[in-house]
């Protein structure tokens with residue numbers, strides 16, 4: 271089975287996210303559908319330093335997350351989340367990263383179960399082009415039991431592109447292409463960093479007045 275093109279695409283995305291330092295402490299995992307095999311996708315191998323580029327970065331798994339080729343590599347511990355995305359939508363790529371900004375936002379808004387962005391240019395990345403459009407990013411608890419986490423996560427996969435925050439853990443985004451998934455990830459991180467800067471400056475101004 272040939273998946274060289276998808277391997278190179280995911281590898282290039284991985285390299286860009288690594289340049290942003292979004293894989294601290296081996297965190298993060300990435301997946302892309304293997305075009306020639308509709309029931310298969312490439313996923314990052316578990317526990318690797320994703321800043322490094324190696325011949326063992328990804329392995330091919332089926333839609334239940336089982337390896338399709340003989341390998342000593344283990345699929346990402348969070349492969350189940352990617353399987354839900356590919357089973358429930360037409361998404362082609364999903365990306366998961368831990369950043370300080372997405373963790374802090376998930377904790378600040380975790381009790382509300384979501385964060386809403388409005389009057390922000392970058393929500394257009396999610397197709398929100400109207401004057402009063404809102405982008406709602408759900409926030410789910412960080413269940414240690416991965417099947418429970420994945421099942422909770424799956425309830426929010428109702429479109430072919432989207433984003434979900436996992437509280438004090440990270441974000442998972444998915445899209446109809448690698449380009450779209452990366453765009454949503456970058457837009458989300460921009461919005462999180464903006465929100466944190468705004469809250470911090472507001473509290474400084476309040477303290478001074």
Ligand SMILES: CSC[C@@H](O)[C@@H](O)C(=O)COP(=O)(O)O
Nearest residue numbers: 296297298299316317318346347
């Ligand atoms: C030490 S990073 C935390 C991991 O448990 C996990 O959240 C993660 O994102 C990476 O796990 P991985 O199994 O390498 O895909």
Ligand SMILES: [Zn+2]
Nearest residue numbers: 297298348440
């Ligand atoms: Zn993670």
